[in-house]
Amino acid sequence: MRNWLAVGLLAASAYGATTKVPEGVEVVRDLEYAQVKGLSLKLDLYRPSVRPSAPMPLVIWVHGGGWSKGTKANCPAAWLATKGYAVASLDFRLLPEHPWPAQIEDPVAALRWLRKESGRYGFDAERSAAMGGSSGGHVVALWGTLTLPAGDKVKAVVDWYGPADLLTMPPNVLSEKRTRAELAKANGALLLGGIVMDQPEKAKAVSALHQVTKDDVPFLIMHGTADTSVPLDQSQRLHAALQAAGVESTLKLLPGAGHGGKEFDSAESRSLIQGFLDKHLKQTLLL
Numbered sequence: 182m183r184n185w186l187a188v189g190l191l192a193a194s195a196y197g198a199t200t201k202v203p204e205g206v207e208v209v210r211d212l213e214y215a216q217v218k219g220l221s222l223k224l225d226l227y228r229p230s231v232r233p234s235a236p237m238p239l240v241i242w243v244h245g246g247g248w249s250k251g252t253k254a255n256c257p258a259a260w261l262a263t264k265g266y267a268v269a270s271l272d273f274r275l276l277p278e279h280p281w282p283a284q285i286e287d288p289v290a291a292l293r294w295l296r297k298e299s300g301r302y303g304f305d306a307e308r309s310a311a312m313g314g315s316s317g318g319h320v321v322a323l324w325g326t327l328t329l330p331a332g333d334k335v336k337a338v339v340d341w342y343g344p345a346d347l348l349t350m351p352p353n354v355l356s357e358k359r360t361r362a363e364l365a366k367a368n369g370a371l372l373l374g375g376i377v378m379d380q381p382e383k384a385k386a387v388s389a390l391h392q393v394t395k396d397d398v399p400f401l402i403m404h405g406t407a408d409t410s411v412p413l414d415q416s417q418r419l420h421a422a423l424q425a426a427g428v429e430s431t432l433k434l435l436p437g438a439g440h441g442g443k444e445f446d447s448a449e450s451r452s453l454i455q456g457f458l459d460k461h462l463k464q465t466l467l468l
Contacts, residue, residue, distance in 0.1 A: 207227075242271065251317075260446075276371045311337075319345070325338035337461040404435070431457065
């Protein structure tokens, strides 16, 4: 039996490392994008050292860690700054002190700030995508499916193995091996302020699978076939729902990959991600 709280803590150890700044990239650290009840929320901004003459598209990285751990210092998307993108890596409010909707409110607040500061830092926030892994994948998938004001939306989503349906995530499901006491300790319960199965409508409101409409942005979903933390069918079902709604969605299964790992940073994966982002954030300039 795997406890989602424990899984989140294990994932956080991976997400807690500090990303090495790629060659040819500069990073501006600790830019405050919001204050919430005295708490300063900050981001790191990665940019090409030699900036292009035209404003760059923007990718916003939302880290994983079970909504409870992790920091902006670990940014697996930083390499995109070598490909003509600005990349903002966020800190945001975490569990258990800050339950939902803090985890979506803060990235949206960051996008609003980035729109205001785009001229200063040389990017075009009108051409923005959200990218995240694990619980960060959950957040960006919701960002791509929730009904939001136009100025709060991104243009595309890259979702790495995010939970798409909290109701069917194993740590939230009562079974012979999982008691109600254990359900109450799961990060899903901490996120919603109570056992997930006891509040199905709230759980659906916080699950991208149940928010899909024809108006959603394009998705690139990537998931390891050996992931034992977030079941593969979470991504498969989200992909199927998006396609059924007429939304562009690509699902890339990484054979043998677990909950993250080097497979997500391979040359093939990078090429897939860059091609997807170029299509939706760069080619718009040519239309």
